[in-house]
Amino acid sequence: HYDTSVHSPGAADDSTGIAAILEAARALQARKDTQRDLIVLFTDAEEIGLEGARIFFEEHALAPTIGFIINLEARGGGGRATMFETGRGDGPTIKAFAPLAWSADGGIDTTSLASFMYERMPNGTDFTIPRNQGAQGINIAFVGRARQYHTAESTPENLDQGSLQHIGSQTLEMASRMMQAQAIPPKGDNRAYADVFGRIVIHLPLWGNWIVLVLSAAGLAFSVWRARAVTRLGPKQILQGALDGVWFISASLILCQGLRLLAVPVETSGQYYILLRRLPWMEASAALAVLALAFILMSGARAQYRRLLGYGLAAITVLVNLVDGVQPVLIGAGTLAAVLSLWPGAASRTQWGGWIGSVILAFALGIALQIMAPQAALIFVWPVLLAVIAMCVTAAISPSLSEMRGLLAPAIATIIGGAWLMGYGHLVFLGIGISLPGALGIIGFLVLLFVRPLVPARDDYWLTILAVVFLLASVAIGAGSRLAEPSKATAMAEKATRLSLQ
Ligand SMILES: [Zn+2]
Missing domain, CATH: 3.40.630.10 (Zn peptidases)
Known part of the structure; x- marks a missing residue:
């Protein structure tokens, strides 16, 4: 046109x-x-x-x-x-x-x-x-x-x-x-x-993804069988791994929505255009928040600071719904994130349990999407297959997860799958990030399907510190968008252009 x-x-x-x-x-x-x-x-x-x-x-x-x-x-x-x-x-x-x-x-x-x-x-x-x-x-x-x-x-x-x-x-x-x-x-x-x-x-x-899901199920079964031979992997560990995934996605949704409050202008007129200007800042802020949550998950801080996390996420949920109006999806995500944070023993403490559990969660979500929205299912189904292939290789050659050669396959999957997903993360953010920046958390969760086994399952002080640094940076960048793109100046510039064009 x-x-x-x-x-x-x-x-x-x-x-x-x-x-x-x-x-x-x-x-x-x-x-x-x-x-x-x-x-x-x-x-x-x-x-x-x-x-x-x-x-x-x-x-x-x-x-x-x-x-x-x-x-x-x-x-x-x-x-x-x-x-x-x-x-x-x-x-x-x-x-x-x-x-x-x-x-x-x-x-x-x-x-x-x-x-x-x-x-x-x-x-x-x-x-x-x-x-x-x-x-x-x-x-x-x-x-x-x-x-x-x-x-x-x-x-x-x-x-x-x-x-x-x-x-x-x-x-x-x-x-x-x-x-x-x-x-x-x-x-x-x-x-x-x-x-x-x-x-x-x-x-x-569209039915082709059912075959991908069947192949993934077979690979998952093989991996569970091999992992059980060397570790005490049971249903409880796998469930904890899946709950970790639920926690990660829901915490991302609510945390990023909380950070979004930092960028939303007070004036309502022209708000959409001011947010578009601040979008790169919001994307960086959301990406750092998702990274911080990933480090909290992998460092053991999720279990160690469960009260701080639980009450913190609950407070953000209340704040978001007070300021932006009541949103059932965000109340659900926030409640889930807070309850799973506070629940003692919900956090996964084993490498195999954490890995298999999160892949099984993504597999289940992939089946749900394949039934309800088969055009969209690939965003879960394809990464699941890649993660399962890496998992099968690891389970076959070195199921202890402590040798370098056993971690080669997930490392390669992290590079290929991670890069592919990050491209889509950017596209998804440009599409819906302005209203739901936490959608990046779903992409982050899918990247974790490859990364999870690469981090040993023990409390790691340094990872926790990194998580805090990323969290502070995400707050600073979210709030910084106000200084970099002041809404008053933007609104006035818009008005001036309008007048000069008339
Ligand atoms: Zn157009």
Whole structure:
């Protein structure tokens, strides 16, 4: 769309889309990719309610002739361009899009998790209109440098040129494929998919994750059997490990929500845009808080300081619900975190119990997601398989967990799986971190599936000190966002731009 919001030059949203389409159309002609007709549609009035797209797709004579749509968007002025939405029944589309991981500049970022999450959000783009009519296509957007979104700062100078190249290259390569393809991707079955480091796209039919779960179950059974041979691993230790995971996720949710209070401006007008400016600070603050909780879990401090943790988390829960209004999810998470903190003997004190218990919890959550939201299940199911593979190798060659060679497999899994998950953590934060920063805790929990066996199960003074340092840093950075991005100055700058543009 060529319109933008009232007081923004709109270099990113959505002049980037217009520029990328013009250049792609030029390149397609130069490549002589002209086997099919290409319709270039520049819509107007997207920002006030998708009006241009609505009129074209509901009334224009060309609309019924369209086989495939590529839509370009931006929320912010930088970062990688993610393919975050498809038509319904996207299997054939994903098979056609996946090879772009090699042909597009910088590869591609995409996952069925994003398209699942986006479908449940109230926002729409021009693509919403044809999508609801059953059209096939892809929707690509970049969401980094959020401070530029709909502000005076969205200028060509501030725009991340890499984002323009990334979205443009994907547009060109996908259009090129569609122009040459024997057949346009029809509606098919939905698939579960995600890229791995931008250069490979793994995609499965939705039922495929059941096979992954069955393989994981078999690997888990083997590991439990081997671990029992060398340690006194019993159901109690495994349950404690699973409760550790529940504690970690719920404590992350409530702690990060508490830290969010530090960044929320007092004025209500323009609050969303001030929060967008503070988003990088909020992300750093939440990430440090999640790290601190991981160290509290692994250092033994979770058992040692259970009262401090329990009452502290309970106090944060009360505070969050008082200040931000009553939120049942956060009351639940906070209560769970506080009760599990205070419960004597709930904390895991064995390496195998802690590891297997947390993997079993992730496995159970993966099954729940696979039943309720199979497009989103991969975020649990795939890391579980990787953790179980590492676990089987360890259980087979050195089940005592005290030799270096036994820890090699989880160390490699930590590097590969951890890096993959952190990429998704960033994307999830850019998507929902503004309202639920503790979502990073779920990503942190999944990283722990690999890291857990690498830390010996004994009280570690230094890890506890690190946890305190990270916690203090997360508070300082969360509060620092107020100084770095003062809300009064932001509000006044917005007002000044508005006046000058009038
Ligand atoms: Zn837009």
